[in-house]
Amino acid sequence: MNTSDKIYTLPQLQARLQEWRNQGQKVVFTNGCFDLLHLGHVDYLEKARQNGDKLVVGLNTDASISRIKGPSRPLQDEMSRARVMASLLFVDAVVLFDSDTPLQLIEALQPDVLVKGDDYTVEQIVGHEVVLARGGQVKTVPLVKGYSTSNIVKKIENQLKEE
Template sequence: MLPSQEKILSLPQLLAKVAQWRQQGQKVVFTNGCFDIVHMGHVDYLEKARLLGDKLVLGLNTDQSVSRLKGPTRPLQDEMSRSRVMASFWFVDAIVLFDQETPYELIKAVQPDVLVKGDDYTVETIVGHEVVLANGGEVKTIPLVQGYSTSQVVAKVLADQHRLH
Protein backbone atom coordinates (compact mmCIF):
# COMPACT_ATOMS: atom_id res chain seq x y z
CA MET A 1 0.00 0.00 0.00
CA LEU A 2 1.28 3.45 -0.91
CA PRO A 3 1.80 6.03 1.86
CA SER A 4 -1.04 8.22 0.59
CA GLN A 5 -3.44 5.25 0.67
CA GLU A 6 -2.58 4.66 4.33
CA LYS A 7 -4.09 8.06 5.17
CA ILE A 8 -7.56 7.04 3.91
CA LEU A 9 -9.29 5.61 6.96
CA SER A 10 -12.62 4.20 8.05
CA LEU A 11 -14.23 5.97 11.02
CA PRO A 12 -13.08 3.31 13.54
CA GLN A 13 -9.53 3.50 12.14
CA LEU A 14 -9.62 7.29 12.33
CA LEU A 15 -10.84 7.31 15.93
CA ALA A 16 -8.03 4.93 16.93
CA LYS A 17 -5.50 7.16 15.13
CA VAL A 18 -6.88 10.31 16.80
CA ALA A 19 -6.67 8.62 20.23
CA GLN A 20 -3.05 7.71 19.49
CA TRP A 21 -2.24 11.28 18.44
CA ARG A 22 -3.89 12.65 21.59
CA GLN A 23 -1.80 10.29 23.77
CA GLN A 24 1.25 11.82 22.09
CA GLY A 25 0.00 15.32 22.95
CA GLN A 26 -0.84 16.18 19.33
CA LYS A 27 -3.39 18.90 18.54
CA VAL A 28 -6.00 17.63 16.03
CA VAL A 29 -7.48 20.00 13.42
CA PHE A 30 -10.59 19.05 11.43
CA THR A 31 -12.06 20.42 8.23
CA ASN A 32 -14.27 19.01 5.51
CA GLY A 33 -15.35 19.44 1.94
CA CYS A 34 -15.95 17.90 -1.48
CA PHE A 35 -12.60 18.80 -3.09
CA ASP A 36 -13.88 17.79 -6.51
CA ILE A 37 -11.41 19.83 -8.55
CA VAL A 38 -8.45 20.77 -6.40
CA HIS A 39 -7.08 24.25 -7.03
CA MET A 40 -4.63 26.65 -5.44
CA GLY A 41 -7.30 28.03 -3.12
CA HIS A 42 -7.76 24.55 -1.61
CA VAL A 43 -4.03 24.05 -1.18
CA ASP A 44 -3.62 27.43 0.54
CA TYR A 45 -6.60 26.80 2.82
CA LEU A 46 -5.59 23.27 3.84
CA GLU A 47 -1.96 24.14 4.45
CA LYS A 48 -3.02 27.03 6.71
CA ALA A 49 -5.51 24.74 8.49
CA ARG A 50 -2.76 22.21 9.21
CA LEU A 51 -0.58 24.95 10.70
CA LEU A 52 -3.23 25.48 13.41
CA GLY A 53 -2.30 22.13 14.97
CA ASP A 54 -0.20 19.00 14.65
CA LYS A 55 -2.51 16.76 12.60
CA LEU A 56 -5.12 17.62 9.98
CA VAL A 57 -8.15 15.35 9.56
CA LEU A 58 -10.13 15.89 6.38
CA GLY A 59 -13.78 14.81 6.23
CA LEU A 60 -14.48 14.15 2.54
CA ASN A 61 -18.01 14.01 1.16
CA THR A 62 -18.90 10.73 -0.54
CA ASP A 63 -20.03 10.81 -4.19
CA GLN A 64 -23.69 10.53 -3.15
CA SER A 65 -23.28 13.35 -0.64
CA VAL A 66 -21.63 15.58 -3.27
CA SER A 67 -24.46 14.88 -5.75
CA ARG A 68 -27.07 15.80 -3.15
CA LEU A 69 -25.24 19.06 -2.36
CA LYS A 70 -24.02 20.14 -5.79
CA GLY A 71 -26.43 18.49 -8.24
CA PRO A 72 -26.54 15.40 -10.48
CA THR A 73 -23.54 16.38 -12.63
CA ARG A 74 -21.20 16.33 -9.63
CA PRO A 75 -18.81 15.09 -8.49
CA LEU A 76 -16.57 15.19 -11.53
CA GLN A 77 -14.16 12.77 -9.84
CA ASP A 78 -15.18 9.75 -7.77
CA GLU A 79 -14.55 9.59 -4.03
CA MET A 80 -11.54 7.27 -4.27
CA SER A 81 -9.86 9.58 -6.81
CA ARG A 82 -10.59 12.61 -4.62
CA SER A 83 -9.34 10.74 -1.53
CA ARG A 84 -6.04 9.78 -3.16
CA VAL A 85 -5.40 13.29 -4.46
CA MET A 86 -6.09 14.82 -1.04
CA ALA A 87 -4.03 12.14 0.74
CA SER A 88 -1.02 13.01 -1.40
CA PHE A 89 -0.61 16.37 0.35
CA TRP A 90 1.92 16.43 3.20
CA PHE A 91 -0.38 18.67 5.26
CA VAL A 92 -3.30 16.19 5.23
CA ASP A 93 -2.75 13.51 7.86
CA ALA A 94 -5.98 11.52 7.61
CA ILE A 95 -9.04 11.34 5.37
CA VAL A 96 -12.40 9.88 6.25
CA LEU A 97 -15.42 9.74 3.94
CA PHE A 98 -18.82 10.79 5.22
CA ASP A 99 -22.18 10.36 3.51
CA GLN A 100 -24.34 12.80 5.49
CA GLU A 101 -25.35 16.26 4.33
CA THR A 102 -23.07 17.76 6.98
CA PRO A 103 -20.08 16.45 8.98
CA TYR A 104 -21.90 16.99 12.30
CA GLU A 105 -21.86 13.31 13.37
CA LEU A 106 -18.24 12.99 12.27
CA ILE A 107 -17.23 16.05 14.28
CA LYS A 108 -19.09 14.65 17.31
CA ALA A 109 -17.15 11.39 16.95
CA VAL A 110 -13.71 12.95 16.34
CA GLN A 111 -13.99 15.81 18.89
CA PRO A 112 -11.24 17.87 17.19
CA ASP A 113 -9.21 20.41 19.12
CA VAL A 114 -9.65 22.88 16.27
CA LEU A 115 -12.53 23.02 13.77
CA VAL A 116 -11.76 25.07 10.65
CA LYS A 117 -13.64 26.38 7.63
CA GLY A 118 -13.06 29.17 5.15
CA ASP A 119 -13.99 32.74 5.99
CA ASP A 120 -17.08 32.45 3.80
CA TYR A 121 -18.46 31.05 7.09
CA THR A 122 -18.74 32.66 10.50
CA VAL A 123 -18.00 30.63 13.64
CA GLU A 124 -21.76 30.47 14.36
CA THR A 125 -22.55 29.04 10.91
CA ILE A 126 -19.89 26.31 10.97
CA VAL A 127 -21.55 22.93 11.45
CA GLY A 128 -20.39 21.34 14.72
CA HIS A 129 -19.06 24.55 16.27
CA GLU A 130 -21.10 24.02 19.43
CA VAL A 131 -19.74 20.47 19.87
CA VAL A 132 -16.13 21.63 19.60
CA LEU A 133 -16.59 24.69 21.83
CA ALA A 134 -18.40 22.64 24.50
CA ASN A 135 -15.41 20.27 24.52
CA GLY A 136 -12.97 23.15 25.10
CA GLY A 137 -11.81 23.28 21.49
CA GLU A 138 -11.45 26.20 19.10
CA VAL A 139 -13.40 27.11 15.98
CA LYS A 140 -11.55 29.20 13.41
CA THR A 141 -11.97 30.58 9.93
CA ILE A 142 -9.22 30.97 7.36
CA PRO A 143 -9.21 33.74 4.76
CA LEU A 144 -9.88 32.26 1.34
CA VAL A 145 -7.74 33.21 -1.63
CA GLN A 146 -9.98 35.33 -3.84
CA GLY A 147 -10.61 34.22 -7.40
CA TYR A 148 -10.38 30.48 -6.78
CA SER A 149 -13.41 28.23 -6.55
CA THR A 150 -14.36 24.94 -8.10
CA SER A 151 -17.46 26.58 -9.59
CA GLN A 152 -15.25 29.17 -11.31
CA VAL A 153 -12.96 26.44 -12.68
CA VAL A 154 -15.93 24.46 -14.02
CA ALA A 155 -17.48 27.60 -15.56
CA LYS A 156 -14.18 28.46 -17.28
CA VAL A 157 -13.78 24.94 -18.69
CA LEU A 158 -17.36 25.00 -20.00
CA ALA A 159 -16.92 28.48 -21.50
CA ASP A 160 -13.66 27.45 -23.19
CA GLN A 161 -15.29 24.28 -24.51
CA HIS A 162 -18.23 26.27 -25.84
CA ARG A 163 -15.87 28.75 -27.55
CA LEU A 164 -13.99 25.90 -29.27
CA HIS A 165 -17.14 24.31 -30.74
Protein backbone atom coordinates in the same frame (compact mmCIF):
# COMPACT_ATOMS: atom_id res chain seq x y z
CA MET B 1 4.04 5.56 3.10
CA ASN B 2 1.40 5.19 0.40
CA THR B 3 -1.29 7.84 0.04
CA SER B 4 -3.91 5.17 0.72
CA ASP B 5 -2.36 4.70 4.20
CA LYS B 6 -3.77 8.12 5.13
CA ILE B 7 -7.36 7.19 4.16
CA TYR B 8 -9.26 5.85 7.15
CA THR B 9 -12.62 4.36 8.05
CA LEU B 10 -14.23 6.09 11.02
CA PRO B 11 -13.28 3.36 13.55
CA GLN B 12 -9.69 3.31 12.24
CA LEU B 13 -9.47 7.08 12.49
CA GLN B 14 -10.89 7.16 16.02
CA ALA B 15 -8.14 4.75 17.11
CA ARG B 16 -5.49 6.84 15.32
CA LEU B 17 -6.76 10.04 16.96
CA GLN B 18 -6.43 8.39 20.35
CA GLU B 19 -2.78 7.57 19.57
CA TRP B 20 -2.14 11.17 18.50
CA ARG B 21 -3.84 12.56 21.59
CA ASN B 22 -1.82 10.23 23.82
CA GLN B 23 1.26 11.83 22.24
CA GLY B 24 -0.05 15.31 23.07
CA GLN B 25 -0.92 16.16 19.46
CA LYS B 26 -3.57 18.80 18.70
CA VAL B 27 -6.04 17.56 16.05
CA VAL B 28 -7.48 19.98 13.49
CA PHE B 29 -10.55 19.05 11.43
CA THR B 30 -11.95 20.51 8.26
CA ASN B 31 -14.21 19.16 5.55
CA GLY B 32 -15.29 19.64 1.98
CA CYS B 33 -15.85 18.13 -1.45
CA PHE B 34 -12.43 19.01 -2.92
CA ASP B 35 -13.64 17.94 -6.36
CA LEU B 36 -10.89 19.52 -8.46
CA LEU B 37 -7.86 20.38 -6.37
CA HIS B 38 -6.79 23.98 -6.99
CA LEU B 39 -4.68 26.70 -5.39
CA GLY B 40 -7.54 27.80 -3.16
CA HIS B 41 -7.80 24.29 -1.68
CA VAL B 42 -4.06 23.92 -1.15
CA ASP B 43 -3.76 27.32 0.53
CA TYR B 44 -6.81 26.67 2.72
CA LEU B 45 -5.64 23.23 3.88
CA GLU B 46 -2.12 24.48 4.54
CA LYS B 47 -3.51 27.30 6.71
CA ALA B 48 -5.88 24.91 8.48
CA ARG B 49 -2.97 22.62 9.43
CA GLN B 50 -1.12 25.56 11.00
CA ASN B 51 -3.74 25.50 13.79
CA GLY B 52 -2.52 22.20 15.22
CA ASP B 53 -0.29 19.16 14.86
CA LYS B 54 -2.47 16.85 12.74
CA LEU B 55 -4.98 17.73 10.02
CA VAL B 56 -7.97 15.49 9.42
CA VAL B 57 -10.02 16.12 6.27
CA GLY B 58 -13.64 14.96 6.18
CA LEU B 59 -14.42 14.31 2.53
CA ASN B 60 -17.96 14.22 1.17
CA THR B 61 -18.88 10.98 -0.59
CA ASP B 62 -20.03 11.05 -4.20
CA ALA B 63 -23.64 10.57 -3.11
CA SER B 64 -23.56 13.50 -0.68
CA ILE B 65 -21.98 15.80 -3.28
CA SER B 66 -24.67 14.87 -5.81
CA ARG B 67 -27.36 15.70 -3.23
CA ILE B 68 -25.74 19.04 -2.39
CA LYS B 69 -24.42 20.23 -5.78
CA GLY B 70 -26.59 18.37 -8.28
CA PRO B 71 -26.40 15.27 -10.49
CA SER B 72 -23.48 16.54 -12.61
CA ARG B 73 -21.15 16.52 -9.60
CA PRO B 74 -18.75 15.29 -8.44
CA LEU B 75 -16.41 15.40 -11.38
CA GLN B 76 -14.01 12.93 -9.74
CA ASP B 77 -15.02 9.85 -7.75
CA GLU B 78 -14.54 9.76 -3.99
CA MET B 79 -11.52 7.46 -3.95
CA SER B 80 -9.74 9.64 -6.51
CA ARG B 81 -10.46 12.72 -4.42
CA ALA B 82 -9.40 10.92 -1.23
CA ARG B 83 -6.07 9.84 -2.74
CA VAL B 84 -5.37 13.37 -3.99
CA MET B 85 -6.14 14.81 -0.54
CA ALA B 86 -3.98 12.16 1.15
CA SER B 87 -1.06 13.03 -1.13
CA LEU B 88 -0.75 16.50 0.41
CA LEU B 89 2.08 16.75 2.93
CA PHE B 90 0.02 18.75 5.42
CA VAL B 91 -2.96 16.36 5.40
CA ASP B 92 -2.53 13.59 7.98
CA ALA B 93 -5.82 11.73 7.57
CA VAL B 94 -8.78 11.58 5.20
CA VAL B 95 -12.15 10.10 6.10
CA LEU B 96 -15.25 9.92 3.90
CA PHE B 97 -18.69 10.92 5.18
CA ASP B 98 -22.04 10.42 3.50
CA SER B 99 -24.17 12.98 5.36
CA ASP B 100 -25.06 16.38 3.94
CA THR B 101 -23.16 17.96 6.86
CA PRO B 102 -20.17 16.72 8.87
CA LEU B 103 -21.96 17.08 12.23
CA GLN B 104 -22.05 13.36 13.05
CA LEU B 105 -18.41 13.00 12.02
CA ILE B 106 -17.38 15.94 14.21
CA GLU B 107 -19.31 14.43 17.13
CA ALA B 108 -17.51 11.11 16.60
CA LEU B 109 -14.03 12.62 16.21
CA GLN B 110 -14.19 15.45 18.77
CA PRO B 111 -11.43 17.53 17.14
CA ASP B 112 -9.46 20.07 19.16
CA VAL B 113 -9.78 22.69 16.42
CA LEU B 114 -12.49 23.04 13.76
CA VAL B 115 -11.55 25.12 10.72
CA LYS B 116 -13.51 26.50 7.76
CA GLY B 117 -12.96 29.30 5.28
CA ASP B 118 -13.68 32.92 6.11
CA ASP B 119 -16.79 32.79 3.96
CA TYR B 120 -18.36 31.42 7.19
CA THR B 121 -18.75 32.99 10.60
CA VAL B 122 -17.98 30.78 13.60
CA GLU B 123 -21.72 30.56 14.35
CA GLN B 124 -22.42 29.26 10.81
CA ILE B 125 -19.85 26.46 10.99
CA VAL B 126 -21.52 23.08 11.40
CA GLY B 127 -20.27 21.43 14.60
CA HIS B 128 -19.02 24.59 16.28
CA GLU B 129 -21.16 23.89 19.37
CA VAL B 130 -19.67 20.39 19.72
CA VAL B 131 -16.07 21.61 19.59
CA LEU B 132 -16.60 24.66 21.80
CA ALA B 133 -18.51 22.59 24.41
CA ARG B 134 -15.42 20.47 25.08
CA GLY B 135 -13.07 23.44 25.23
CA GLY B 136 -11.86 23.30 21.63
CA GLN B 137 -11.43 26.14 19.18
CA VAL B 138 -13.35 27.09 16.03
CA LYS B 139 -11.42 29.19 13.54
CA THR B 140 -11.79 30.63 10.07
CA VAL B 141 -8.92 31.05 7.63
CA PRO B 142 -8.76 33.53 4.76
CA LEU B 143 -9.59 32.10 1.35
CA VAL B 144 -7.73 32.90 -1.85
CA LYS B 145 -10.25 34.93 -3.83
CA GLY B 146 -11.38 33.76 -7.25
CA TYR B 147 -10.64 30.06 -6.89
CA SER B 148 -13.43 27.51 -6.86
CA THR B 149 -14.21 24.26 -8.61
CA SER B 150 -17.42 25.82 -9.94
CA ASN B 151 -15.43 28.66 -11.55
CA ILE B 152 -13.05 26.16 -13.15
CA VAL B 153 -15.98 24.15 -14.54
CA LYS B 154 -17.57 27.33 -15.96
CA LYS B 155 -14.29 28.33 -17.60
CA ILE B 156 -13.95 24.90 -19.23
CA GLU B 157 -17.57 24.99 -20.41
CA ASN B 158 -17.09 28.47 -21.88
CA GLN B 159 -13.94 27.39 -23.73
CA LEU B 160 -15.72 24.33 -25.14
CA LYS B 161 -18.56 26.56 -26.43
CA GLU B 162 -16.03 28.75 -28.24
CA GLU B 163 -14.48 25.80 -30.10
